Amino acid sequence: MSDLEPYVDGECSLEERLQIEAQLKRDADLAKSASQLEKLNEVLRDHGEEVAAPASLRSAVADKYGITGSETKRANGAWLGLPGRRAFLIGAGGTLAAGVAGLGVISNFSAPATRPESAVETFFHDFETYLAKDKATDISETSMVRLAQWFGSRLPFQLPPVGSSGQDASLVGGRLCWLLERRLASLSYEGADGSMVLYIMKADGITVPEGQKDQALGQNVSWHRSAGNTSLVWRSNELLYVMVSQYEVRRLMSEARALVG
Incomplete structure (x- = not known):
């Protein structure tokens, strides 16, 4: 145990x-x-x-x-x-x-004590809400070029190059979100057996775990688990990326490398 x-x-x-x-x-x-x-x-x-x-x-x-x-x-x-x-x-x-x-839960387990207002938990909560609301998006779109145009001036930064399809998951739409006191892009992907959301935002003022170096992404990446979901968190230049999915860590990392690496 x-x-x-x-x-x-x-x-x-x-x-x-x-x-x-x-x-x-x-x-x-x-x-x-x-x-x-x-x-x-x-x-x-x-x-x-x-x-x-x-x-x-x-x-x-x-x-x-x-x-x-x-x-x-x-x-x-x-x-x-x-x-x-x-x-x-x-x-x-x-x-x-x-x-x-x-209640029958083993109490000497060591589980993360991440608070709700932290970056990690904020996006787990938003992902769960996204699923509960039948995966509703602000815009349905399978082309990243057109989706980037839609975000346009709605974001306080230029959306970086991101793929429209990964190893399994493909782009289905996007949302303009307000989380952690900032506007950010939420990109929705669907795979054969799971959903995935990539959040992209300005990184200033957000503290996240350091993580470990991933050669394909060229950045330190930390991973997290909550209620059966997985998230990856990393910085690149002035932007912060958070990817949340029902996939396991290995599979989600493969998707991240395919989309952003």
């Missing part, structure tokens, strides 16, 4: 991720455990701040898990930068974690 913790936290290497994803395909019980981890992450993220705990209890939990004072301060601040289990236990004293365990 502990091997899943860095996988769900996004802390393992690309090689380790691919090995674990191969195991998940073969082992239904392991896949179920990974799903439980992601559900626990959602519960902690949505309800973690509803529970308070005395400072003495937070300190005791911090001592138990070997967390330094600077990490404790960061966990109680505006950004929970620690892995979810540790950060949550410091902030809430483990009270809610015990309740979660009572």
Whole structure:
């Protein structure tokens, strides 16, 4: 089980991720455990701040898990930068974690403690809303040239070159979105067995995980998981790219390389 913790936290290497994803395909019980981890992450993220705990209890939990004072301060601040289990236990004293365990979710898993206003979670939420609204777009278009013309002056930047089709997914339309206090382009793609959205925006003022170097994209790319969906995040010059899909990491990376690399 502990091997899943860095996988769900996004802390393992690309090689380790691919090995674990191969195991998940073969082992239904392991896949179920990974799903439980992601559900626990959602519960902690949505309800973690509803529970308070005395400072003495937070300190005791911090001592138990070997967390330094600077990490404790960061966990109680505006950004929970620690892995979810540790950060949550410091902030809430483990009270809610015990309740979660009572629901049958393994409470000592280490899930990401990404806050809703962060770049990563913002686009997971928008992608889920997009699916819930029957994948509605502002414009239906299969030509990237025409779609770029449609965006035109609607964006505060020029849309960079992006492919209209990847390894499997093809362009179906676009949306003009307002997220993270900025206008951005949302490009919708559909594949044989999944949907994919590529968000492109100005990167100024947005802090994202550093990630690992991908030679094809020529940039550091970080990957993330939430509620069965995957996202890739990277910067290129002054722009930030966020790609979200129901695809697994390896497949989504192939699509990103085909569209932008």
